[in-house]
Amino acid sequence: MGKLTFRLWLLIIVLILSLIAISPSLESGVVIRSVDVNSSAYDAGIRGGEVIQGINGQEVSDIDDYGRIINEILSTGETVGKVEVVGDGEIDTTDIEKIKITISTKDTDYILFTNEAPKITVKDIPSSRIKTGLDLQGGARALVKPEVEISMAQMNDLIEITRNRLNVFGLSDLSVRSVSDLEGNNFMVVEIAGATPNDLKDLIGKQGKFEAKVGNESVFTGGKDDISDVCRNDATCAGIRNCGQTGEGSWSCQFAFVLYLTEEAAQKHADVTRNISIDEAGEYLTEKLYLFIDDVEVDSLFVGADLKGKVTTQISIQGPGSGSNEEEAFNNAKRNMNKLQTILLTGSLPYKLEIVKLDTISPSLGEKFVNNLLLAGAAAILVVSLIVFLRYRNFKISLAVLFTAFSEIFIILGFASLMNWNLDLPSIAGILIAIGTGVDQQIIIVDESKRKEEMSLVQKLKRALFIITGAYFTSVVSLIPLWWVGAGLLRGFVFTTIAGITIGVLITRPAFADIIKKIEK
Numbered sequence: 001m002g003k004l005t006f007r008l009w010l011l012i013i014v015l016i017l018s019l020i021a022i023s024p025s026l027e028s029g030v031v032i033r034s035v036d037v038n039s040s041a042y043d044a045g046i047r048g049g050e051v052i053q054g055i056n057g058q059e060v061s062d063i064d065d066y067g068r069i070i071n072e073i074l075s076t077g078e079t080v081g082k083v084e085v086v087g088d089g090e091i092d093t094t095d096i097e098k099i100k101i102t103i104s105t106k107d108t109d110y111i112l113f114t115n116e117a118p119k120i121t122v123k124d125i126p127s128s129r130i131k132t133g134l135d136l137q138g139g140a141r142a143l144v145k146p147e148v149e150i151s152m153a154q155m156n157d158l159i160e161i162t163r164n165r166l167n168v169f170g171l172s173d174l175s176v177r178s179v180s181d182l183e184g185n186n187f188m189v190v191e192i193a194g195a196t197p198n199d200l201k202d203l204i205g206k207q208g209k210f211e212a213k214v215g216n217e218s219v220f221t222g223g224k225d226d227i228s229d230v231c232r233n234d235a236t237c238a239g240i241r242n243c244g245q246t247g248e249g250s251w252s253c254q255f256a257f258v259l260y261l262t263e264e265a266a267q268k269h270a271d272v273t274r275n276i277s278i279d280e281a282g283e284y285l286t287e288k289l290y291l292f293i294d295d296v297e298v299d300s301l302f303v304g305a306d307l308k309g310k311v312t313t314q315i316s317i318q319g320p321g322s323g324s325n326e327e328e329a330f331n332n333a334k335r336n337m338n339k340l341q342t343i344l345l346t347g348s349l350p351y352k353l354e355i356v357k358l359d360t361i362s363p364s365l366g367e368k369f370v371n372n373l374l375l376a377g378a379a380a381i382l383v384v385s386l387i388v389f390l391r392y393r394n395f396k397i398s399l400a401v402l403f404t405a406f407s408e409i410f411i412i413l414g415f416a417s418l419m420n421w422n423l424d425l426p427s428i429a430g431i432l433i434a435i436g437t438g439v440d441q442q443i444i445i446v447d448e449s450k451r452k453e454e455m456s457l458v459q460k461l462k463r464a465l466f467i468i469t470g471a472y473f474t475s476v477v478s479l480i481p482l483w484w485v486g487a488g489l490l491r492g493f494v495f496t497t498i499a500g501i502t503i504g505v506l507i508t509r510p511a512f513a514d515i516i517k518k519i520e521k
Contacts, residue, residue: 008514022414034048042119141191142359228262240333259315270312448467
């Protein structure tokens with residue numbers, strides 16, 4: 001066959017990079033999908049997205065191990081007496097015997113004292129970095145539209161506060177994003193894997209409630225009634241003030257910004273703080289300012305001593321951000337500040353929401369559909385290769401068609417993994433369309449190479465690639481409007497189709513042309 005050309009080397013390098021991007025996972029354990037907010041597991045600090053690797057010293061390899069170990073502990077585990085953990089490790093006696101369950105994750109151990117299974121849902125660790133959409137995982141999707149017309153900036157605020165609201169429920173497989181249709185209408189898409197439509201409707205069908213308390217006394221609520229403004233983009237009243245090391249390999253940064261209260265809220269704040277004492281350092285009140293969303297605490301802030309009993313419409317909100325280095329601590333502090341600013345400014349959802357479309361799909365149905373789809377696609381490619389063999393009577397050309405088609409599939413999956421794109425059913429349809437288009441164009445290359453004309457093989461292949469490039473631009477232009485059709489629900493199809501035909505024009509088609517050139521010679 002001779003030396004490999006630059007185009008063939010490029011194809012090989014891209015295939016290797018795709019393998020690295022997909023990078024199959026060899027890690028054992030189970031991933032936490034969600035945690036019941038009213039449970040001992042949530043109180044212990046367990047959250048969605050963490051990886052459980054062991055329970056009570058027993059290794060957890062997969063979801064079967066998890067269920068078996070929990071059942072064994074509950075049926076044969078020894079009780080530790082009538083105890084209950086409260087606060088920071090303090091123990092109060094109760095009338096219910098508890099079983100000690102130690103859940104070991106990648107980062108830390110959590111100790112639960114309970115007489116029932118931890119109220120968490122888990123799933124096996126994905127075998128690769130390929131992310132699947134709701135269609136394949138199973139769950140619920142809601143297409144939501146505010147009942148009033150809002151700008152894109154207001155939509156971004158709505159998305160941020162919605163995400164914050166849903167995060168307090170300990171969910172890991174959660175997606176909240178904005179989409180728009182061809183008429184310019186803005187929508188919010190909320191997807192939660194493993195949820196039911198009723199769950200999703202309960203979570204986002206209400207505007208919600210934001211409340212700030214000092215001790216047990218309500219001071220102000222979110223929205224225009226109590227909060228007139230929040231300093232956000234002015235360095236004179238908002239920013240990261242100082243950073244420093246807090247220990248070996250640990251950094252902390254402090255953020256600060258000004259919150260503007262209405263006169264009524266300022267007076268109420270003064271009345272509540274008037275009888276609260278000041279800490280020994282003389283810097284803060286002994287009671288913090290606690291922030292709640294839908295009666296669930298999401299954060300707590302120190303209140304400056306100078307605000308004790310004082311009627312002021314300006315409050316300086318301070319908070320930390322930590323990390324393993326100064327840059328990480330700075331970014332975390334900035335992220336925490338932006339999150340709090342959004343919560344304080346918008347509070348409860350600022351608009352009444354209308355659920356335009358509510359969908360659900362079974363994960364088993366999605367998996368079965370995908371398996372059948374992939375089998376049909378592979379069978380189609382094999383049949384096309386057989387037809388190519390019967391037409392050209394050349395086994396090498398048929399193998400080249402097969403190799404190129406499957407290379408395109410692998411590269412598209414690698415690119416999707418690199419972009420963290422969730423592959424849903426429209427995305428898979430787009431991949432099959434891209435592969436079908438690729439096979440057609442490979443046949444064009446073979447036909448052009450075998451034309452009996454007074455042209456060199458190189459000129460024939462150049463003409464074929466020119467035809468293919470022209471068809472590529474036509475396809476891209478026709479696909480772009482679909483990005484907005486159906487409020488963006490076809491974006492997966494557009495993304496994978498354009499990615500597939502672009503990979504074909506830039507990488508696999510030129511490489512296939514070089515393979516044909518070597519075969520013909």
